[in-house]
Every structure is written in structure tokens, then in C-alpha cells.
Amino acid sequence: MKNWFKENSAHLIVIAIFVALVFFYFTPVWQGQTLAQSDVVQAQGAQKEMFDYKAQDGKAPLWTNSMFGGMPTYQIWSASENNIGTYILAAVKTVFPQPIDIVLFYLLGGYFLLSVLRIRPWLAALGAIAIAFTSYNFIYIEAGHVTKAYAIAFIPPVIGAVIMCFRGSRLWGPVLLALFMALEIRVNHLQMTYYMLIALMVYVIFALIYAIRDKKVKEFFIASGLQLAAVIVAVMVNASILIPTYEYSKLSTRGHANITKVDASKEKGLDKQYAYEWSQGVGETLTFLIPNAYGGGSSGVLDEKSNVAKFLMSTFGAQGMSNVQAAEIASRMPVYWGDKPFTSGPWYFGAGVLFLFILGLVIVNNRLKWWILTTTILILLLSFGKNFTLISDLFFDYFPMYNKFRAVESILVIAAILIPLMAVLTLNELITKADKIEKLDKKVLYTFIGVGGVCLLIAFVPDLFLSFKNKDHAQLVESLTQQVGDQNAANQWVNSLIKDRSTVATTDAYRSFAIVLITFLAVWFFIKKKLSANILIIGLAVIFLFDLWSVDKRFLNDKSFMEKRLVTSQAFQEREVDQLIRMDKDLSYRVIDLTTNPFSDARASYYHKSLGGYHAAKLMRFQEILENQFNGAVNEDVLDMFNVRYVITGDEQKGQRIQRRSSAAGNAWFVDQVTFVKDNAQEMQAISSFNPSKEAFVNEEFKDKFNGQRLGVPVNASIKLTSYHPDKMVYEYSTPTEAFAVFSEVYYEKGWKAFVDGKEIPIIRADYILRALQLPGGNHKVEFIFDPESHKLGGMLTLIASIILGLGLVAAVYYSVKNDKTKKAIT
Structure with a gap:
């Protein structure tokens, strides 16, 4: 054991330094505070009903009925009890709470990759810092x-494990x-995984080329086979997530449209304009070197010392505007002037890092260089999206699944x-x-000059x-003119x-020049043998950490945190309208809140069964209802069929009001x-104006599940919900003859089953999106149960694969220890 610690002392020290870094960056976390992240807040609202029933x-x-009339919960949270990864992540989070664990994973992951490339520990640590502290890694956390x-x-x-496999590691690599x-x-962020696979695809192509050139094709295919087996195991470990998600995706906005559109390209995948909405500006690549070249974030950059604040005070100070008010208005001004709708901050990779990257293109003689260069160019071109469609459109139109992501x-x-x-390869x-x-x-000198x-x-x-104006410049002037009543x-x-x-661009340009100058001088003195390698590495590590850390603190800093109890209480402060609505003890009415964009x-x-919600992949049928029935005006008939009993209106200034809708169908x-x-088109048109409590529209595809000859008019009939659970609902009804019942519940064919007195009957889709049943006459009990086969199959495969992966790890450790003992015995 002593020998092990001695042999790995450098790695252990590096890990300790990483822990110290995340400790100091996130001191509010250790003080019991947490991030007030907008997306996390949205997730808490979406998950509230689910977690209440979990408790x-x-x-x-x-299944949850708290969003969009209803959707599977495994799209907003998944326990994945059988997944070995669940327990690994939970173990790390127990010691290092979020977001500390994320940044620690950033650092350790980068360090592992560089160690695989046989980079010395301290240089690998420098590289891990440069990878981990890239600006958007922290912007994503803050958001x-x-x-x-x-x-x-x-x-x-x-990536490191893939490289190990191609280098001949047949145990630890796979x-x-x-x-x-x-x-x-x-x-569970398939978009990032997909982008990683694009990079690895390019790497494998280069690996094959080198294998053919070196006459090692056999070794290439052995390594590829082992990797394929490893990936299959990894996919199976996550079958409980992937299989239901794949099933859902085909019925979501990521899948086929149900109504044929003029533009056939929009029938599958995302709309191109929507997918390209956040495209990197070609000129904005300048932010890789100078963070605020395009203004930085959309707001929060300016203060009382800004030109805007000074203008406001000089113009409106006499009318009573204070310095504090001027600074507040200035902070809300759109300093970012690129063509994205808005942004939290720039893509900044570090001025010194970028200097070494460009120098590396000139001096590095390494096979990885060509993979890195080729992949970086491809990635850059794809990031331009609408700003350079030649490559983006090829991928969007023809590359499998690329059009699923925005x-x-x-x-x-x-x-x-x-x-x-x-x-790092340059420094090495x-x-x-x-x-x-x-x-x-x-x-080195020419690179510095450039x-x-x-x-x-x-x-x-x-x-x-730089123009410092974007396409919305004229609208901004017009908007301010309306506010102040004076165009001048x-x-x-x-x-x-x-x-x-x-x-702000000029200030950061000077700042970046200083970082580039220091990096250049460090390299220059090293090649002139005035600095040792260790001093070079330590010096640059400090410079890069200072550079990236200080930029990251612009977006994710101590002000981003607050007391845990305040995050929920402020985000979900119960309003008087919420309290009044919750006095209604009915089991299933819905609410739509028009004080914000409800969808x-x-x-x-958080408090209601909402017709609205927040999710990147709604069911396609629900999205199509939004586009056709809520485009410009709210279709009251559709609100009725969704049993929307309460509408919240008003604003922050005037307060909120409740509209109780007596026409809700129940x-x-x-x-x-x-x-x-x-x-489907006729079905959508039919619900544009109808009385849902009197008539139902059914697609002809369900005719084989319907017997109209036995159907009677439901005289003196009644049906009511007697037991509510999100994935199990019980109704009791009475009708003298067979009747057609419509339920204000979303139709989802992959999992819902209906039973009358314990006997399964087919579910029919009515009114484009609701469930319906043809029920026998008499007094009976109806049960809806959500029990998808995909979830059960996925759980079983996950358990089997997790056991296989666990045994593989044990075997790798066993043989490594055994081989180590054998080597020591020989020596």
C-alpha cells in the first residue's frame, strides 16, 4: 500500500488541488446555500406532483398530470434504481454537493484524458484546468x-478510454x-452525447487511416470490436432511460408531425428555424480570445459608471431619477449585440490557451493534431448554423438524428x-x-504578433x-423613443x-493582450533556457486559472447563491389566487395561468394540474393543438375539453385574478x-369549434375498436372519478345502454390500459388528444393504469448490464493487481 501511494503521489496531490479549487470557488455551497437556477426551478415545478406521490x-x-394535460414522468426525472451509474453519481454527490461535483468531474475528466495521452501530471493538471474552466461550462451551471x-x-x-482501446488496452480500455x-x-443529455460521437467518428476515421498506413488493420478491428461491446454494455446499462425515451420521442416534437405541412422537411425532427435560433455568429468567434468583444451577456454588464447611467442622470436626474435607479436601468440594457435572441455570456477559451492552440498548429508533430484540427473546424462550421448553412444544412437534412436538437x-x-x-500538446x-x-x-514570435x-x-x-449594433438596433431605438417620448x-x-x-470590448482586448503577452514571455524565456519546465507549467497554470476563473466569476459567483429555503419560497411563493383555487377539492380540474407564457x-x-408547463419535448399532438388552437387566441372549446376550470389573469402591478369557467366539461x-x-387535419379542424360535452370526433383509424350499432344515447347516465393517482385513475359510472365516454386525459398509446370491472378494453383517441372508451351499459368501475412495457423491459436490461459492468470492473482490478504482483516477483 505504501508503494502504491508513493507511485501515485503526484496524481493524489493533483486531485487534492482540484478539490481545493472547487472548495474555494463554491464557498457558498459549504455555507448551506444553493444556486437559484432558472431551469432547476422550472424542473422543481414540473416534478412537484411526482415527488409528492413518491414521498x-x-x-x-x-405519469404526471401537472403539465400539458399529462405526460410520462420519465421525461422529467428518472430514478433508474437498477443503474450502476445512479449509485456512482449519488456517492460523489454525497461528499461533493451540486454544483461542486460537476466542476470536480470537469477537472478529473480532463485530467484522465491527458494522463491517457501520457502527459506528465502537472502539465495534465494545467490542461484539466483549461478544459474545466472554459466559460460556458460555468454558464450552463448558472443557467x-x-x-x-x-x-x-x-x-x-x-475520449480517453477510446484512445486507450486503440492503443492496445484490451481490458481497462473497454x-x-x-x-x-x-x-x-x-x-441524460443526448444532445451532448451526440456531439461527442461526431468528434469520435472523426477520430475513428483517422485511426483507420493510420491503421491502413501502418498495416495494423487487424488491431484496429479488434479494438473497434471491444469498443462496440463496451458501448453495447453502456447502452444496456441505460436501457431503462433510453427505451422509454426513444418510444416517447417518436410521439413528441422530436418525431413525425401528425398533420402534413407544406414544407415536408418539417414533418420529422425540429423546425430548422427553431433549431438554428441559437447559432454562433461568425464574427463572434472573436470571443474565444476576447470575452466581451460582443458585449458579454445580454444584461447585467453595466453599472453606475457606464455611459448609459451617466446619460440617464444628465437627462432625467432633474426629474427625480437617482443614481441607483440609473444604474438599475443601465444593468438591464442589452450590452450583447450579436444575433442570438439573448445570451448569458460568451464562449471564452482563454487568451493564453488560444495562443498555444494556434502555436500548436505550427509546431506540434502529432497524429492527434490532425484529428483536433479537423474536428475543431467541423465543429466551428456546424456551430454557425443559420450564419453558414452550407455545412449545417447538410447535417440537418441528411445526418441521422442531427435535426432532433436545437x-x-x-x-x-x-x-x-x-x-x-x-x-497542452503544444506545451508538451x-x-x-x-x-x-x-x-x-x-x-513563437510570429504567433504572438498574430x-x-x-x-x-x-x-x-x-x-x-466591430459595429456594436445588431439587426434589432432600429427596434431598440423605436422602443426607447416610445418610452421617453423623444426620438433625439x-x-x-x-x-x-x-x-x-x-x-467593454476594448477593456477585455487589453486584458486578453496582457494574458497573451505573459504566455508568450513564459514560452520565450523557456525556449531561451531562462525558465525550467516546472516553472513554465506552474506559471502558466496560475495565469490560465486566474484568466478563466475571473471570467467565470462574471457569470457564476457568490451572488448567484441564496439560502436553500429561499429558492423554493421565492420561486413558488403561493399567491392568493393559488390559495383560493386550491380550496376546490375536486380531483382533476385544470388551471391555465395567463400571467406568463403558460406553455x-x-x-x-407546482400547485395545480396545469394545462401549461415547461419541457423541451412536448407531445407532438399537444404542440399541434397549441399551434392550431392557441395561435393568436385561446380556443375556449379546447379549454373545456381539457377541463380547465380556472384561468389566472392579471399582472404583477395590478395583481392576479381568477376566472372560474362553468363550461369546463369535467x-x-x-x-x-x-x-x-x-x-388528423380534419380532426384538428373539427375541434376548432364544437361542444365537447355533446359531440366527440374520432379518427377513422379507430373504427375497428368502435361498435356504433350498439351505442345508445346516454339518458340519465353518470360517470365520476372516485380515486385519483397520476398513473392509476378509477371511475364509477352508470348508464342504461352502451355509451361513449370521453375522459379529460391525454391519450398516450405506449402504456395506458383501460379495464372495466377488471377486463381490459381498447382505448380510443377522441378530439385529437383525449382518451375515450365505449362502455357497456349498467353500473361498472373503470380503471386507467399506466404501465408501459418499455419501462419494464428497460429496467430488466439495465439490471443485467449493470451486473456485467460491475463484474468487468472487478475483473480489471483483479488482473491488474495480479499482474502487478507477478512483475514485482520477477524483479
């Missing part, structure tokens, strides 16, 4: 994109690939790994081969290269904003007439 029953229901952050953290170790890939999939700029997370990776090349690189001093020169040009003459004042206001945008806000779901009802329509 009551000991397990979470598989609450937690699953995305976890997925990013596991990308480097997956086992670690299975483990890291299982964790990557477990955190916010294409997110693919830059791969560049945020590869650029620091090249920077300098340390190990400086004497063998021809004209090294000139290459990178530093860009910084100085932006610092000295920013207006020559509005123009002066906007001109002050432009000056501020120029100032992109889950706060109402949780279930018998209809007098069933009308068949030939397709």
Missing part, C-alpha cells in the same frame, strides 16, 4: 442546465469506456475540450522536443472592425449604449354523438 408511496409515478453540464464532464474520459459511456448516457451553438462544447487539449512538444523544432523562436495583434487592433480601433433622447441613449459596448413556464405546475362525460373524420 407518499415510496416510488415515483410514471441550471445541469444534465448538460454533467454530460460535458464525461466527454473527455470517454471496461473504462463502458463505465464512462454509461455515466455519459445516464446523465441551439446548434452548443456543439462548441467539443471545441472547448479540443482547443485546450491542443494547447516544447518541453520534450524544443531543440528539434526548426526556427522555433520565429514561430494573436496579440488582433487584441491590440480591437483595443486601439474597435470601431474599425432615444438616439442619445442608444449612442451611450454603443459607447459602453465599445468600452414555457412550469411554476403553475374529468369524464358521455357524449350524444360520435363523428368520424378521415385524417
Whole structure:
């Protein structure tokens, strides 16, 4: 054991340093505070009903009625009890609470990748810091994109394990690939996993080329086979997540449209305009080097010292505006002037890191260089989206599954790994081969002139290269003109904003030049043998950490935290209208909150069964109802069929009001007439204006489940909900003849089953999205039970694969210890 500690002392010290770094960055967490993340708050609203029943029953229901009329809960949270990754993540989180665990995973994952590349520990630690502290890694955390952050953290170790396999590791390589890939999939952000696979696809192509050239094709296919087996195990470990999600995706906005559109390209996957909405601007790549070149974040950048604040005080100070008010208004001004709708901050990789990356393109003589360069260029082109459609459209239209994802700029997370990776390879090349690189001093100097020169040009003459205006400039002037009633004042206001945008760009340009200069001098003195390798590494580690840390603190800092109890109480403060509505003890009425955009806000779901909600992949049928029945005006008939009894209106200034709707159809009802329509378009048109309590529209595809000859008019009939559970609802009814009942519950064919007195009967879809049953006459009990086969199959496969992966880890450790003892015995 003593020998083990001695042999791994450098790694242990590095890990201890990483722990110290996350401790100091997130001191509020250790003081009992937590992040007030918008996406996490939305998730809490969406999950409230589910977790209430989990606390009551000991397990979470598989369906929730708190959003969009109803949807599977495994799309908003999954326990995955049989998944080995669940317990690994939980164990780490027990010691290192969120978001400390995320950044620790960032650091350890980067360090593992660089260690696989046989980079010395201290240099690998420098690289891990550069990878981990890239700006968007922290912006995602601040915004609450937690699953995305976890997925990013596991990308480097997956890449490292793949490299191990191709280098001939036939035990640890596949086992670690299975483990890291299982964790990557477990955190459940398939978009990040998909982007990682694009990068690995390019790597495998290069590996095959080199295998053919080196006449090692057999070894390539052996390594590929082992990796395929590892990936299969990793996928099976996550079968309980993947199988239900795949099943759901086909019925969601990620799948086929149900109503044929003129543009056939929109029938499958996301709308291209929607997917490209957040595209990286071509010119915005400048932020890789100068963080605030495009203004930084959309708001919160300016203060009382800004030109905007000074203008406001000089113009409106006499009318009573205070310095505090001027600063508050200035802080809300859109300093970001790129073409994204809005942004929390820039993609910043570090000025010194980018200097070394570009230098590496000149001096590194390594096979990885060409993979890194090729992949980085591809990633950059794809991130441009609508701003450079030549490549993006090819992938969107023809590359499998690429059109399932939005916010294409997110693919830059791969560049945020590869650029620091090249920077470390550059330093490694300098340390190990400086004497063998021809004209090294000139290459270093020219790179500095090029990178530093860009910084100085932006610092000295920013207006020559940057306009500091975007496409919404005229609308901004018009909006301010309406506010102040004076176009001249509005123009002066906007001109002050432009000056501020120029100032923040200039300030950061000087800052980046200083970082580039220090990095250049450190490298220069090293190649001139004035600095040792250790001093070079330690010095650059400090510089890079200071650089990235200080930029990250602009977006994720102590002000981002608050007391845990306050996060929930402030986000979900119960209003008087909520209290009044909750006095209604009916089991199933719904609420729509029009004080906000109800279909992109889950706060109402915290207290009510909301028709609205927040989720990136609604059921396609619900989305189509929004597009056709809530486009411009609210269809009252559709509210009736969804049993929307309460509408919340008003605003923050005037307060909220409740509208009680007496026309809501109830949780279930018998209809007098069933009308068949030939397709989905006619069905959608039919519900545009109808009385849901009297007539139901049914697609002809359900004719074989319907016997109209036995159907009678439900005279003196009644039906009521007697027991409510999100995934099990019980109704009792009485009708003298067979009747057609419509239930104000979302139709989802993959899991819901209906039983009359214990005997299963077919569920019919009515009114485009609701469940309906043809019920026999008499007094009977109806049960709806949600028990999807995909969930059961996935759980079984997950358990089997987790056992296999666990045994693989044990075997790898056993044989490693055994081989180590054998080597020591021989020596």
C-alpha cells in the first residue's frame, strides 16, 4: 500500500488541488446555500406532483398530470434504481454537493484524458484546468442546465478510454469506456452525447487511416470490436432511460408531425428555424480570445459608471431619477449585440490557451493534431448554423438524428475540450522536443504578433472592425423613443449604449493582450533556457486559472447563491389566487395561468394540474393543438375539453385574478354523438369549434375498436372519478345502454390500459388528444393504469448490464493487481 501511494503521489496531490479549487470557488455551497437556477426551478415545478406521490408511496409515478394535460414522468426525472451509474453519481454527490461535483468531474475528466495521452501530471493538471474552466461550462451551471453540464464532464474520459482501446488496452480500455459511456448516457443529455460521437467518428476515421498506413488493420478491428461491446454494455446499462425515451420521442416534437405541412422537411425532427435560433455568429468567434468583444451577456454588464447611467442622470436626474435607479436601468440594457435572441455570456477559451492552440498548429508533430484540427473546424462550421448553412444544412437534412436538437451553438462544447487539449500538446512538444523544432523562436514570435495583434487592433480601433449594433438596433431605438417620448433622447441613449459596448470590448482586448503577452514571455524565456519546465507549467497554470476563473466569476459567483429555503419560497411563493383555487377539492380540474407564457413556464405546475408547463419535448399532438388552437387566441372549446376550470389573469402591478369557467366539461362525460373524420387535419379542424360535452370526433383509424350499432344515447347516465393517482385513475359510472365516454386525459398509446370491472378494453383517441372508451351499459368501475412495457423491459436490461459492468470492473482490478504482483516477483 505504501508503494502504491508513493507511485501515485503526484496524481493524489493533483486531485487534492482540484478539490481545493472547487472548495474555494463554491464557498457558498459549504455555507448551506444553493444556486437559484432558472431551469432547476422550472424542473422543481414540473416534478412537484411526482415527488409528492413518491414521498407518499415510496416510488415515483410514471405519469404526471401537472403539465400539458399529462405526460410520462420519465421525461422529467428518472430514478433508474437498477443503474450502476445512479449509485456512482449519488456517492460523489454525497461528499461533493451540486454544483461542486460537476466542476470536480470537469477537472478529473480532463485530467484522465491527458494522463491517457501520457502527459506528465502537472502539465495534465494545467490542461484539466483549461478544459474545466472554459466559460460556458460555468454558464450552463448558472443557467441550471445541469444534465448538460454533467454530460460535458464525461466527454473527455470517454475520449480517453477510446484512445486507450486503440492503443492496445484490451481490458481497462473497454471496461473504462463502458463505465464512462454509461455515466455519459445516464446523465441524460443526448444532445451532448451526440456531439461527442461526431468528434469520435472523426477520430475513428483517422485511426483507420493510420491503421491502413501502418498495416495494423487487424488491431484496429479488434479494438473497434471491444469498443462496440463496451458501448453495447453502456447502452444496456441505460436501457431503462433510453427505451422509454426513444418510444416517447417518436410521439413528441422530436418525431413525425401528425398533420402534413407544406414544407415536408418539417414533418420529422425540429423546425430548422427553431433549431438554428441559437447559432454562433461568425464574427463572434472573436470571443474565444476576447470575452466581451460582443458585449458579454445580454444584461447585467453595466453599472453606475457606464455611459448609459451617466446619460440617464444628465437627462432625467432633474426629474427625480437617482443614481441607483440609473444604474438599475443601465444593468438591464442589452450590452450583447450579436444575433442570438439573448445570451448569458460568451464562449471564452482563454487568451493564453488560444495562443498555444494556434502555436500548436505550427509546431506540434502529432497524429492527434490532425484529428483536433479537423474536428475543431467541423465543429466551428456546424456551430454557425443559420450564419453558414452550407455545412449545417447538410447535417440537418441528411445526418441521422442531427435535426432532433436545437441551439446548434452548443456543439462548441467539443471545441472547448479540443482547443485546450491542443494547447497542452503544444506545451508538451516544447518541453520534450524544443531543440528539434526548426526556427522555433520565429514561430513563437510570429504567433504572438498574430494573436496579440488582433487584441491590440480591437483595443486601439474597435470601431474599425466591430459595429456594436445588431439587426434589432432600429427596434431598440423605436422602443426607447416610445418610452421617453423623444426620438433625439432615444438616439442619445442608444449612442451611450454603443459607447459602453465599445468600452467593454476594448477593456477585455487589453486584458486578453496582457494574458497573451505573459504566455508568450513564459514560452520565450523557456525556449531561451531562462525558465525550467516546472516553472513554465506552474506559471502558466496560475495565469490560465486566474484568466478563466475571473471570467467565470462574471457569470457564476457568490451572488448567484441564496439560502436553500429561499429558492423554493421565492420561486413558488403561493399567491392568493393559488390559495383560493386550491380550496376546490375536486380531483382533476385544470388551471391555465395567463400571467406568463403558460406553455414555457412550469411554476403553475407546482400547485395545480396545469394545462401549461415547461419541457423541451412536448407531445407532438399537444404542440399541434397549441399551434392550431392557441395561435393568436385561446380556443375556449379546447379549454373545456381539457377541463380547465380556472384561468389566472392579471399582472404583477395590478395583481392576479381568477376566472372560474362553468363550461369546463369535467374529468369524464358521455357524449350524444360520435363523428368520424378521415385524417388528423380534419380532426384538428373539427375541434376548432364544437361542444365537447355533446359531440366527440374520432379518427377513422379507430373504427375497428368502435361498435356504433350498439351505442345508445346516454339518458340519465353518470360517470365520476372516485380515486385519483397520476398513473392509476378509477371511475364509477352508470348508464342504461352502451355509451361513449370521453375522459379529460391525454391519450398516450405506449402504456395506458383501460379495464372495466377488471377486463381490459381498447382505448380510443377522441378530439385529437383525449382518451375515450365505449362502455357497456349498467353500473361498472373503470380503471386507467399506466404501465408501459418499455419501462419494464428497460429496467430488466439495465439490471443485467449493470451486473456485467460491475463484474468487468472487478475483473480489471483483479488482473491488474495480479499482474502487478507477478512483475514485482520477477524483479
